[in-house]
Amino acid sequence: MNERALRVLAPAGVLALSLLVWDLVVRINGIPPYILPGPGLVLSTLVSDWGILWSSLLATLETTVEGLALAVAGGVGLAILFNQSRLIEHSLYPYAVILQVTPVVAIAPLLLIYLPQQAAVLACAWIVAFFPVLANTTLGLNSVDHNLADLFRMYGASRWQVLWELKLPAAMPQMLAGIKIAGGLSLIGAVVAEIAAGSAGAGSGLAYRIAESGYRLNIPRMFAALLLLSLAGIAIFALLSVLTHLALRRWHESAVTRES
Amino acid sequence: MAEPAAAPVVALHGVRKAFETGTLALDGFDFALRASEFVSLLGPSGCGKSTALRILAGLSEPSGGTVTWRDPAARNGIGFVFQEPTLMPWATVFDNVFLPLKLAGESRAAVRDRVMQTLSRVGLSDFASAYPRELSGGMRMRVSIARALVTAPRILLMDEPFAALDEITRFKLNDDLVALWRELKMTVVFVTHSVFESVYLSNRIVVMTGRPGRVSSELLIDAPDRDARFRTSADYAGYCRVASEALAKAMQPRAGAAA
Numbered sequence: 001m002n003e004r005a006l007r008v009l010a011p012a013g014v015l016a017l018s019l020l021v022w023d024l025v026v027r028i029n030g031i032p033p034y035i036l037p038g039p040g041l042v043l044s045t046l047v048s049d050w051g052i053l054w055s056s057l058l059a060t061l062e063t064t065v066e067g068l069a070l071a072v073a074g075g076v077g078l079a080i081l082f083n084q085s086r087l088i089e090h091s092l093y094p095y096a097v098i099l100q101v102t103p104v105v106a107i108a109p110l111l112l113i114y115l116p117q118q119a120a121v122l123a124c125a126w127i128v129a130f131f132p133v134l135a136n137t138t139l140g141l142n143s144v145d146h147n148l149a150d151l152f153r154m155y156g157a158s159r160w161q162v163l164w165e166l167k168l169p170a171a172m173p174q175m176l177a178g179i180k181i182a183g184g185l186s187l188i189g190a191v192v193a194e195i196a197a198g199s200a201g202a203g204s205g206l207a208y209r210i211a212e213s214g215y216r217l218n219i220p221r222m223f224a225a226l227l228l229l230s231l232a233g234i235a236i237f238a239l240l241s242v243l244t245h246l247a248l249r250r251w252h253e254s255a256v257t258r259e260s
Numbered sequence: 261m262a263e264p265a266a267a268p269v270v271a272l273h274g275v276r277k278a279f280e281t282g283t284l285a286l287d288g289f290d291f292a293l294r295a296s297e298f299v300s301l302l303g304p305s306g307c308g309k310s311t312a313l314r315i316l317a318g319l320s321e322p323s324g325g326t327v328t329w330r331d332p333a334a335r336n337g338i339g340f341v342f343q344e345p346t347l348m349p350w351a352t353v354f355d356n357v358f359l360p361l362k363l364a365g366e367s368r369a370a371v372r373d374r375v376m377q378t379l380s381r382v383g384l385s386d387f388a389s390a391y392p393r394e395l396s397g398g399m400r401m402r403v404s405i406a407r408a409l410v411t412a413p414r415i416l417l418m419d420e421p422f423a424a425l426d427e428i429t430r431f432k433l434n435d436d437l438v439a440l441w442r443e444l445k446m447t448v449v450f451v452t453h454s455v456f457e458s459v460y461l462s463n464r465i466v467v468m469t470g471r472p473g474r475v476s477s478e479l480l481i482d483a484p485d486r487d488a489r490f491r492t493s494a495d496y497a498g499y500c501r502v503a504s505e506a507l508a509k510a511m512q513p514r515a516g517a518a519a
Contacts, residue, residue, distance in 0.1 A: 147346040150319050154340055155363040155411075165362070169350045251349045251391045 037220040045220040046227065053209065053221075057228050060190055060205040063118075064236065067125025067186040072179055074126065075133025079175075082134075083141040083167065084159070100131040104189055108196035117197050121205070124193035129186035136178030140171025173252050176244040183236040191229065206232075267330050268292035269415065269447060270316065275325035276472075277311050285311040287472035289325070293415075298441055298448045300458035300465045302503065304511055308473025309451040310343075310419050316449060317417050334415065339408030341418040345400035347392040347407075353379070354388040357406045364411075378410045381440065398429035402436075409440070416441075416448045422457070431491075434460055438486045455507060459499045460486060467506045476510035479503055 019039045025031070026038040033041055046053065078096070082089035104124050111120040144167055152162050194207035206225050213221040248255040270293045277286040285308040293299065293316070301309045314320035315327060317340050329335055347356045355362075357378055361371045379385050382402040392400055401421060408416060422430045438461060441448050452458050458465045465479040481499055483490055490496050 145346060147342045147344065148348065151340065151342075151346060151359075152363065154317060154319060154338070155360045157363045161363055165359075166348070169348065172350065251351075251393060253393070 046224040063190040071129035079137035121193040125189035128189035129182040140174030284472040303468030339413035
Protein backbone atom coordinates (compact mmCIF):
# COMPACT_ATOMS: atom_id res chain seq x y z
CA MET A 1 0.00 0.00 0.00
CA ASN A 2 1.46 3.35 -0.86
CA GLU A 3 2.05 6.16 1.61
CA ARG A 4 -0.71 8.43 0.35
CA ALA A 5 -3.44 5.78 0.53
CA LEU A 6 -2.26 4.81 4.00
CA ARG A 7 -2.56 8.40 5.20
CA VAL A 8 -6.22 8.49 4.18
CA LEU A 9 -7.29 4.92 4.87
CA ALA A 10 -5.71 4.45 8.30
CA PRO A 11 -7.48 7.33 10.07
CA ALA A 12 -10.70 6.55 8.14
CA GLY A 13 -10.53 2.99 9.49
CA VAL A 14 -10.11 4.26 13.05
CA LEU A 15 -13.13 6.54 12.56
CA ALA A 16 -15.32 3.75 11.18
CA LEU A 17 -14.32 1.40 14.00
CA SER A 18 -14.98 4.05 16.69
CA LEU A 19 -18.43 4.84 15.25
CA LEU A 20 -19.25 1.11 15.14
CA VAL A 21 -18.22 0.58 18.77
CA TRP A 22 -20.11 3.72 19.84
CA ASP A 23 -23.24 2.54 18.03
CA LEU A 24 -22.99 -1.00 19.46
CA VAL A 25 -22.46 0.25 23.02
CA VAL A 26 -25.58 2.44 22.75
CA ARG A 27 -27.72 -0.34 21.18
CA ILE A 28 -26.61 -3.28 23.33
CA ASN A 29 -26.95 -1.39 26.61
CA GLY A 30 -30.14 0.37 25.51
CA ILE A 31 -28.72 3.74 26.59
CA PRO A 32 -31.38 6.47 26.26
CA PRO A 33 -30.57 9.39 23.91
CA TYR A 34 -30.73 11.98 26.73
CA ILE A 35 -27.64 10.27 28.21
CA LEU A 36 -25.75 9.13 25.13
CA PRO A 37 -27.22 9.30 21.61
CA GLY A 38 -25.89 6.98 18.93
CA PRO A 39 -23.95 8.35 15.95
CA GLY A 40 -26.96 7.92 13.65
CA LEU A 41 -29.14 10.10 15.87
CA VAL A 42 -26.41 12.76 16.07
CA LEU A 43 -26.27 12.88 12.28
CA SER A 44 -30.02 13.04 11.85
CA THR A 45 -30.17 15.82 14.48
CA LEU A 46 -27.52 17.68 12.53
CA VAL A 47 -29.79 17.51 9.49
CA SER A 48 -33.09 18.27 11.27
CA ASP A 49 -31.64 21.15 13.33
CA TRP A 50 -29.53 22.45 10.45
CA GLY A 51 -31.27 25.83 10.27
CA ILE A 52 -30.55 26.83 13.85
CA LEU A 53 -27.12 25.16 13.94
CA TRP A 54 -26.00 26.79 10.70
CA SER A 55 -26.87 30.31 11.83
CA SER A 56 -25.12 29.60 15.15
CA LEU A 57 -22.06 28.32 13.30
CA LEU A 58 -21.96 31.49 11.22
CA ALA A 59 -22.13 33.62 14.38
CA THR A 60 -19.22 31.73 15.97
CA LEU A 61 -17.18 31.78 12.77
CA GLU A 62 -17.73 35.51 12.45
CA THR A 63 -16.33 36.06 15.94
CA THR A 64 -13.43 33.69 15.22
CA VAL A 65 -12.45 35.37 11.98
CA GLU A 66 -12.75 38.85 13.46
CA GLY A 67 -10.75 37.75 16.50
CA LEU A 68 -8.08 36.26 14.26
CA ALA A 69 -7.92 39.36 12.06
CA LEU A 70 -7.51 41.59 15.12
CA ALA A 71 -4.95 39.16 16.55
CA VAL A 72 -2.89 39.27 13.36
CA ALA A 73 -3.10 43.06 13.18
CA GLY A 74 -2.33 43.47 16.89
CA GLY A 75 0.32 40.74 17.06
CA VAL A 76 2.22 41.80 13.97
CA GLY A 77 1.81 45.49 14.77
CA LEU A 78 3.06 45.05 18.32
CA ALA A 79 5.94 42.84 17.16
CA ILE A 80 7.05 45.58 14.74
CA LEU A 81 6.82 48.19 17.51
CA PHE A 82 8.85 45.93 19.83
CA ASN A 83 11.43 45.46 17.11
CA GLN A 84 11.75 49.19 16.51
CA SER A 85 11.89 50.28 20.12
CA ARG A 86 13.48 48.49 23.04
CA LEU A 87 11.68 50.86 25.43
CA ILE A 88 8.27 49.82 24.13
CA GLU A 89 9.28 46.16 24.16
CA HIS A 90 10.46 46.23 27.77
CA SER A 91 7.43 48.29 28.83
CA LEU A 92 4.74 46.11 27.29
CA TYR A 93 6.10 42.58 26.87
CA PRO A 94 5.51 41.48 30.49
CA TYR A 95 1.85 42.47 30.20
CA ALA A 96 1.44 40.58 26.96
CA VAL A 97 2.75 37.51 28.80
CA ILE A 98 0.38 38.08 31.74
CA LEU A 99 -2.54 38.37 29.34
CA GLN A 100 -1.46 35.12 27.76
CA VAL A 101 -0.91 33.04 30.93
CA THR A 102 -4.10 34.15 32.70
CA PRO A 103 -6.77 31.59 31.72
CA VAL A 104 -9.28 33.21 29.42
CA VAL A 105 -12.09 31.33 31.18
CA ALA A 106 -11.33 33.43 34.24
CA ILE A 107 -11.22 36.73 32.32
CA ALA A 108 -14.37 36.17 30.27
CA PRO A 109 -16.96 36.81 33.04
CA LEU A 110 -15.28 40.11 33.89
CA LEU A 111 -15.20 41.21 30.27
CA LEU A 112 -18.88 40.34 30.00
CA ILE A 113 -19.62 42.72 32.85
CA TYR A 114 -17.71 45.66 31.40
CA LEU A 115 -18.25 45.22 27.66
CA PRO A 116 -21.29 44.65 25.44
CA GLN A 117 -21.64 40.92 24.91
CA GLN A 118 -20.43 40.76 21.30
CA ALA A 119 -17.43 42.95 22.11
CA ALA A 120 -16.58 40.79 25.12
CA VAL A 121 -16.68 37.58 23.08
CA LEU A 122 -14.48 39.17 20.44
CA ALA A 123 -12.05 40.40 23.11
CA CYS A 124 -11.70 36.86 24.47
CA ALA A 125 -10.95 35.46 21.01
CA TRP A 126 -8.37 38.21 20.53
CA ILE A 127 -6.68 37.70 23.89
CA VAL A 128 -5.93 34.02 23.31
CA ALA A 129 -5.05 34.40 19.64
CA PHE A 130 -2.76 37.41 19.54
CA PHE A 131 0.11 36.10 21.66
CA PRO A 132 1.40 33.36 19.32
CA VAL A 133 1.35 35.89 16.47
CA LEU A 134 3.27 38.39 18.61
CA ALA A 135 5.81 35.87 19.92
CA ASN A 136 6.49 34.20 16.57
CA THR A 137 6.68 37.44 14.61
CA THR A 138 9.05 38.91 17.20
CA LEU A 139 11.25 35.85 16.89
CA GLY A 140 11.18 36.11 13.09
CA LEU A 141 12.02 39.82 13.05
CA ASN A 142 14.98 39.17 15.33
CA SER A 143 16.30 36.22 13.29
CA VAL A 144 17.51 38.22 10.32
CA ASP A 145 20.85 37.11 8.82
CA HIS A 146 23.48 39.46 10.29
CA ASN A 147 25.41 39.70 7.05
CA LEU A 148 22.27 40.68 5.16
CA ALA A 149 21.60 43.33 7.80
CA ASP A 150 25.20 44.59 7.33
CA LEU A 151 24.66 44.69 3.58
CA PHE A 152 21.54 46.84 3.98
CA ARG A 153 23.53 49.14 6.26
CA MET A 154 26.39 49.38 3.74
CA TYR A 155 23.99 50.47 1.03
CA GLY A 156 22.49 53.10 3.31
CA ALA A 157 19.04 51.50 3.70
CA SER A 158 16.53 53.50 5.71
CA ARG A 159 14.84 52.09 8.80
CA TRP A 160 11.71 51.64 6.75
CA GLN A 161 13.58 49.79 3.95
CA VAL A 162 15.21 47.46 6.47
CA LEU A 163 11.80 46.66 7.95
CA TRP A 164 9.92 46.30 4.68
CA GLU A 165 12.57 44.73 2.43
CA LEU A 166 14.46 42.64 4.96
CA LYS A 167 12.88 42.02 8.34
CA LEU A 168 9.26 41.38 7.36
CA PRO A 169 10.05 38.96 4.50
CA ALA A 170 12.58 37.16 6.71
CA ALA A 171 9.98 36.88 9.49
CA MET A 172 7.30 35.54 7.15
CA PRO A 173 7.71 31.81 7.94
CA GLN A 174 7.55 32.32 11.71
CA MET A 175 4.74 34.85 11.38
CA LEU A 176 2.65 32.42 9.34
CA ALA A 177 3.32 29.63 11.84
CA GLY A 178 2.03 31.94 14.57
CA ILE A 179 -1.08 32.80 12.57
CA LYS A 180 -1.75 29.11 12.01
CA ILE A 181 -1.74 28.52 15.78
CA ALA A 182 -3.80 31.67 16.33
CA GLY A 183 -6.59 30.43 14.01
CA GLY A 184 -7.39 27.49 16.29
CA LEU A 185 -6.94 29.55 19.43
CA SER A 186 -9.31 32.26 18.21
CA LEU A 187 -12.04 29.63 17.86
CA ILE A 188 -11.30 28.38 21.39
CA GLY A 189 -11.45 31.94 22.74
CA ALA A 190 -14.77 32.58 21.02
CA VAL A 191 -16.25 29.34 22.36
CA VAL A 192 -15.06 29.97 25.92
CA ALA A 193 -16.56 33.45 25.89
CA GLU A 194 -19.84 32.22 24.42
CA ILE A 195 -20.13 29.56 27.11
CA ALA A 196 -19.50 32.20 29.76
CA ALA A 197 -21.96 34.57 28.08
CA GLY A 198 -24.49 31.78 27.61
CA SER A 199 -25.15 31.62 31.31
CA ALA A 200 -25.38 35.41 31.39
CA GLY A 201 -28.13 35.75 28.82
CA ALA A 202 -28.89 35.89 25.14
CA GLY A 203 -26.31 34.36 22.84
CA SER A 204 -26.40 32.99 19.36
CA GLY A 205 -23.13 31.11 18.72
CA LEU A 206 -22.58 27.37 18.55
CA ALA A 207 -21.11 27.25 22.04
CA TYR A 208 -24.24 28.94 23.33
CA ARG A 209 -26.30 26.22 21.58
CA ILE A 210 -24.23 23.59 23.38
CA ALA A 211 -24.81 25.21 26.77
CA GLU A 212 -28.51 25.73 26.05
CA SER A 213 -28.99 22.16 24.80
CA GLY A 214 -27.26 20.94 27.95
CA TYR A 215 -29.79 22.68 30.18
CA ARG A 216 -32.61 21.14 28.13
CA LEU A 217 -31.04 17.67 28.10
CA ASN A 218 -31.05 17.86 24.29
CA ILE A 219 -27.90 15.73 24.15
CA PRO A 220 -28.10 14.83 20.42
CA ARG A 221 -28.04 18.52 19.54
CA MET A 222 -25.06 19.03 21.86
CA PHE A 223 -23.16 16.38 19.94
CA ALA A 224 -24.22 17.82 16.60
CA ALA A 225 -23.04 21.29 17.62
CA LEU A 226 -19.78 19.85 18.92
CA LEU A 227 -19.24 18.07 15.61
CA LEU A 228 -19.75 21.32 13.74
CA LEU A 229 -17.27 23.11 16.02
CA SER A 230 -14.61 20.48 15.32
CA LEU A 231 -15.23 20.71 11.60
CA ALA A 232 -14.96 24.50 11.79
CA GLY A 233 -11.60 24.17 13.61
CA ILE A 234 -10.31 21.73 11.02
CA ALA A 235 -11.44 23.99 8.18
CA ILE A 236 -9.67 27.01 9.69
CA PHE A 237 -6.47 25.04 10.16
CA ALA A 238 -6.59 23.64 6.62
CA LEU A 239 -7.25 27.07 5.12
CA LEU A 240 -4.34 28.67 7.00
CA SER A 241 -2.07 25.75 6.03
CA VAL A 242 -2.88 26.30 2.37
CA LEU A 243 -2.25 30.03 2.74
CA THR A 244 1.12 29.36 4.40
CA HIS A 245 2.07 26.95 1.67
CA LEU A 246 1.13 29.39 -1.09
CA ALA A 247 3.11 32.19 0.53
CA LEU A 248 6.28 30.16 1.07
CA ARG A 249 6.28 27.56 -1.68
CA ARG A 250 8.75 29.36 -3.92
CA TRP A 251 11.53 29.84 -1.42
CA HIS A 252 11.17 28.33 2.04
CA GLU A 253 12.47 24.86 2.92
CA SER A 254 9.30 24.00 4.86
CA ALA A 255 7.16 24.27 1.73
CA VAL A 256 9.47 22.48 -0.66
CA THR A 257 8.92 18.83 -1.41
CA ARG A 258 12.20 17.05 -1.98
CA GLU A 259 12.61 14.41 -4.59
CA SER A 260 14.57 11.50 -3.26
CA MET B 261 50.86 46.55 -12.50
CA ALA B 262 50.40 48.20 -9.11
CA GLU B 263 51.49 51.78 -8.77
CA PRO B 264 53.45 52.02 -5.53
CA ALA B 265 54.21 55.69 -6.15
CA ALA B 266 50.59 56.90 -6.14
CA ALA B 267 48.94 57.98 -2.90
CA PRO B 268 46.96 55.09 -1.40
CA VAL B 269 43.20 55.01 -1.85
CA VAL B 270 42.89 54.30 1.83
CA ALA B 271 45.53 53.88 4.52
CA LEU B 272 45.21 52.17 7.89
CA HIS B 273 47.73 53.18 10.54
CA GLY B 274 48.22 51.34 13.81
CA VAL B 275 44.67 50.07 13.69
CA ARG B 276 43.50 48.20 16.74
CA LYS B 277 40.20 46.40 17.20
CA ALA B 278 39.10 44.98 20.52
CA PHE B 279 35.69 43.34 20.83
CA GLU B 280 33.44 43.64 23.87
CA THR B 281 34.15 39.99 24.61
CA GLY B 282 37.78 41.01 25.24
CA THR B 283 39.09 39.48 22.02
CA LEU B 284 41.81 41.58 20.44
CA ALA B 285 41.42 40.99 16.70
CA LEU B 286 43.86 43.58 15.34
CA ASP B 287 46.72 45.45 16.99
CA GLY B 288 49.13 47.77 15.21
CA PHE B 289 47.75 46.89 11.79
CA ASP B 290 49.23 48.99 8.97
CA PHE B 291 47.87 48.67 5.48
CA ALA B 292 47.73 50.88 2.40
CA LEU B 293 45.46 50.11 -0.53
CA ARG B 294 46.63 51.33 -3.92
CA ALA B 295 44.38 52.08 -6.86
CA SER B 296 43.69 49.22 -9.28
CA GLU B 297 45.64 46.61 -7.38
CA PHE B 298 44.47 43.13 -6.47
CA VAL B 299 45.68 42.55 -2.95
CA SER B 300 45.14 39.47 -0.81
CA LEU B 301 45.12 39.42 2.96
CA LEU B 302 46.56 36.00 3.75
CA GLY B 303 46.60 34.60 7.25
CA PRO B 304 45.48 31.81 9.56
CA SER B 305 41.85 31.52 10.68
CA GLY B 306 40.92 34.09 13.30
CA CYS B 307 43.83 36.42 12.53
CA GLY B 308 41.59 39.45 12.06
CA LYS B 309 41.55 39.45 8.24
CA SER B 310 37.79 39.73 8.13
CA THR B 311 37.83 42.40 10.82
CA ALA B 312 40.26 44.45 8.72
CA LEU B 313 37.95 44.06 5.73
CA ARG B 314 34.91 45.12 7.77
CA ILE B 315 36.79 48.22 8.93
CA LEU B 316 37.59 49.07 5.30
CA ALA B 317 33.91 48.60 4.45
CA GLY B 318 32.80 50.87 7.28
CA LEU B 319 30.89 48.02 8.90
CA SER B 320 33.11 48.13 11.97
CA GLU B 321 34.79 51.02 13.77
CA PRO B 322 38.42 50.60 14.87
CA SER B 323 39.08 50.86 18.63
CA GLY B 324 42.33 52.70 17.91
CA GLY B 325 44.53 53.97 15.08
CA THR B 326 43.48 55.88 11.98
CA VAL B 327 41.74 55.11 8.72
CA THR B 328 42.50 57.75 6.08
CA TRP B 329 40.68 57.93 2.76
CA ARG B 330 42.27 59.94 -0.03
CA ASP B 331 38.80 60.75 -1.29
CA PRO B 332 36.15 60.27 1.41
CA ALA B 333 33.47 59.91 -1.27
CA ALA B 334 35.18 56.70 -2.37
CA ARG B 335 33.73 55.03 0.72
CA ASN B 336 30.39 54.98 -1.05
CA GLY B 337 31.80 53.11 -4.03
CA ILE B 338 32.45 49.83 -2.26
CA GLY B 339 31.13 46.40 -3.13
CA PHE B 340 31.29 43.65 -0.52
CA VAL B 341 31.14 39.89 -0.96
CA PHE B 342 30.68 37.76 2.14
CA GLN B 343 31.97 34.28 2.84
CA GLU B 344 28.43 32.98 2.43
CA PRO B 345 26.39 34.04 -0.61
CA THR B 346 24.12 35.97 1.82
CA LEU B 347 21.20 36.17 -0.57
CA MET B 348 17.59 36.91 0.30
CA PRO B 349 15.95 33.48 -0.10
CA TRP B 350 12.53 35.03 -0.73
CA ALA B 351 13.72 37.07 -3.70
CA THR B 352 14.62 35.98 -7.23
CA VAL B 353 18.15 36.22 -8.60
CA PHE B 354 17.12 39.42 -10.39
CA ASP B 355 15.72 40.99 -7.24
CA ASN B 356 18.77 40.01 -5.22
CA VAL B 357 21.05 41.76 -7.69
CA PHE B 358 18.63 44.68 -8.01
CA LEU B 359 18.70 45.24 -4.22
CA PRO B 360 21.58 47.78 -3.94
CA LEU B 361 19.98 49.92 -6.68
CA LYS B 362 16.54 49.56 -5.14
CA LEU B 363 17.88 50.75 -1.79
CA ALA B 364 19.35 53.73 -3.62
CA GLY B 365 15.85 54.59 -4.86
CA GLU B 366 16.18 53.37 -8.46
CA SER B 367 13.07 52.02 -10.15
CA ARG B 368 13.10 48.48 -11.47
CA ALA B 369 12.28 49.55 -15.03
CA ALA B 370 15.05 52.14 -15.16
CA VAL B 371 17.82 49.72 -14.21
CA ARG B 372 16.52 46.47 -15.71
CA ASP B 373 19.16 46.48 -18.45
CA ARG B 374 21.92 47.23 -15.99
CA VAL B 375 20.92 44.34 -13.74
CA MET B 376 20.65 41.98 -16.71
CA GLN B 377 24.07 43.09 -18.01
CA THR B 378 25.61 42.41 -14.61
CA LEU B 379 23.96 39.00 -14.54
CA SER B 380 25.36 38.17 -17.95
CA ARG B 381 28.83 39.21 -16.77
CA VAL B 382 28.72 36.42 -14.20
CA GLY B 383 27.06 34.02 -16.64
CA LEU B 384 23.62 33.95 -15.04
CA SER B 385 21.43 35.59 -17.71
CA ASP B 386 19.20 32.55 -17.89
CA PHE B 387 18.57 32.41 -14.15
CA ALA B 388 17.14 35.88 -13.49
CA SER B 389 13.82 34.52 -12.29
CA ALA B 390 15.23 31.57 -10.31
CA TYR B 391 15.23 31.53 -6.52
CA PRO B 392 18.51 31.06 -4.63
CA ARG B 393 17.53 27.61 -3.35
CA GLU B 394 17.28 26.39 -6.94
CA LEU B 395 20.95 27.24 -7.61
CA SER B 396 24.21 25.45 -6.87
CA GLY B 397 26.70 26.87 -4.35
CA GLY B 398 28.89 28.29 -7.12
CA MET B 399 25.96 29.94 -8.85
CA ARG B 400 24.79 31.50 -5.58
CA MET B 401 28.25 32.98 -5.14
CA ARG B 402 28.04 34.39 -8.67
CA VAL B 403 24.75 36.08 -7.74
CA SER B 404 26.48 37.51 -4.69
CA ILE B 405 29.31 38.85 -6.87
CA ALA B 406 26.83 40.29 -9.38
CA ARG B 407 25.06 42.09 -6.53
CA ALA B 408 28.39 43.61 -5.45
CA LEU B 409 29.21 44.64 -9.03
CA VAL B 410 25.84 46.12 -9.98
CA THR B 411 26.65 49.51 -8.44
CA ALA B 412 29.89 49.63 -10.48
CA PRO B 413 32.06 49.92 -7.35
CA ARG B 414 35.64 51.20 -7.57
CA ILE B 415 36.62 48.97 -4.68
CA LEU B 416 35.57 45.35 -4.23
CA LEU B 417 36.06 43.74 -0.83
CA MET B 418 35.81 39.95 -0.67
CA ASP B 419 35.81 37.91 2.52
CA GLU B 420 36.91 34.34 1.70
CA PRO B 421 34.17 34.19 -0.93
CA PHE B 422 35.12 30.82 -2.39
CA ALA B 423 36.14 28.98 0.78
CA ALA B 424 33.02 26.81 0.82
CA LEU B 425 33.19 25.78 -2.85
CA ASP B 426 34.69 22.72 -4.45
CA GLU B 427 38.06 23.12 -6.18
CA ILE B 428 36.81 22.95 -9.76
CA THR B 429 34.17 25.61 -9.13
CA ARG B 430 36.73 27.70 -7.26
CA PHE B 431 39.23 27.61 -10.15
CA LYS B 432 36.52 28.71 -12.55
CA LEU B 433 35.40 31.56 -10.29
CA ASN B 434 39.04 32.60 -9.77
CA ASP B 435 39.50 32.93 -13.53
CA ASP B 436 36.24 34.85 -13.88
CA LEU B 437 37.19 37.16 -11.03
CA VAL B 438 40.57 38.00 -12.60
CA ALA B 439 38.81 38.72 -15.90
CA LEU B 440 36.26 40.99 -14.17
CA TRP B 441 39.00 42.81 -12.32
CA ARG B 442 40.89 43.47 -15.55
CA GLU B 443 37.79 44.50 -17.46
CA LEU B 444 36.29 46.76 -14.79
CA LYS B 445 39.63 48.11 -13.51
CA MET B 446 38.57 47.84 -9.90
CA THR B 447 40.65 47.72 -6.78
CA VAL B 448 40.16 44.38 -5.04
CA VAL B 449 40.93 43.34 -1.47
CA PHE B 450 40.60 39.58 -1.18
CA VAL B 451 40.70 37.83 2.18
CA THR B 452 41.77 34.20 2.06
CA HIS B 453 43.57 31.52 4.02
CA SER B 454 44.62 29.75 0.83
CA VAL B 455 48.22 30.32 -0.28
CA PHE B 456 47.45 29.00 -3.77
CA GLU B 457 44.42 31.19 -4.29
CA SER B 458 46.24 34.32 -3.13
CA VAL B 459 49.22 33.67 -5.42
CA TYR B 460 47.01 32.94 -8.39
CA LEU B 461 44.86 36.05 -8.02
CA SER B 462 46.92 38.85 -6.54
CA ASN B 463 49.49 41.47 -7.48
CA ARG B 464 50.37 41.72 -3.83
CA ILE B 465 49.94 39.45 -0.85
CA VAL B 466 49.84 40.85 2.68
CA VAL B 467 50.69 38.07 5.11
CA MET B 468 49.18 38.49 8.56
CA THR B 469 50.20 37.07 11.94
CA GLY B 470 47.87 35.11 14.18
CA ARG B 471 45.62 37.00 16.59
CA PRO B 472 45.98 39.82 17.31
CA GLY B 473 46.52 40.39 13.59
CA ARG B 474 49.24 42.61 12.19
CA VAL B 475 51.21 42.60 8.97
CA SER B 476 54.03 40.08 9.00
CA SER B 477 55.35 40.47 5.46
CA GLU B 478 54.40 41.45 1.94
CA LEU B 479 54.98 39.67 -1.31
CA LEU B 480 54.63 41.04 -4.84
CA ILE B 481 53.47 38.63 -7.52
CA ASP B 482 54.80 39.75 -10.87
CA ALA B 483 53.01 37.66 -13.43
CA PRO B 484 51.18 39.22 -16.37
CA ASP B 485 48.82 36.34 -17.18
CA ARG B 486 46.64 34.42 -14.79
CA ASP B 487 45.59 31.27 -16.58
CA ALA B 488 46.06 27.52 -16.66
CA ARG B 489 49.63 27.98 -17.91
CA PHE B 490 50.49 30.21 -14.95
CA ARG B 491 48.92 27.70 -12.57
CA THR B 492 51.25 24.97 -13.78
CA SER B 493 54.35 27.15 -14.22
CA ALA B 494 57.55 27.07 -12.19
CA ASP B 495 56.98 30.75 -11.32
CA TYR B 496 53.66 29.88 -9.70
CA ALA B 497 55.22 27.05 -7.71
CA GLY B 498 58.03 29.36 -6.63
CA TYR B 499 55.63 32.08 -5.46
CA CYS B 500 53.58 29.49 -3.58
CA ARG B 501 56.71 28.26 -1.80
CA VAL B 502 57.73 31.80 -0.81
CA ALA B 503 54.19 32.60 0.34
CA SER B 504 53.96 29.36 2.32
CA GLU B 505 57.23 30.13 4.05
CA ALA B 506 56.06 33.67 4.81
CA LEU B 507 52.83 32.30 6.24
CA ALA B 508 54.69 29.72 8.36
CA LYS B 509 56.94 32.48 9.67
CA ALA B 510 53.95 34.69 10.43
CA MET B 511 52.42 31.94 12.50
CA GLN B 512 55.61 30.98 14.36
CA PRO B 513 55.02 32.72 17.71
CA ARG B 514 51.76 30.82 18.03
CA ALA B 515 52.90 27.60 16.38
CA GLY B 516 51.01 25.58 18.99
CA ALA B 517 47.72 27.13 17.95
CA ALA B 518 48.21 26.57 14.22
CA ALA B 519 45.35 24.69 12.67
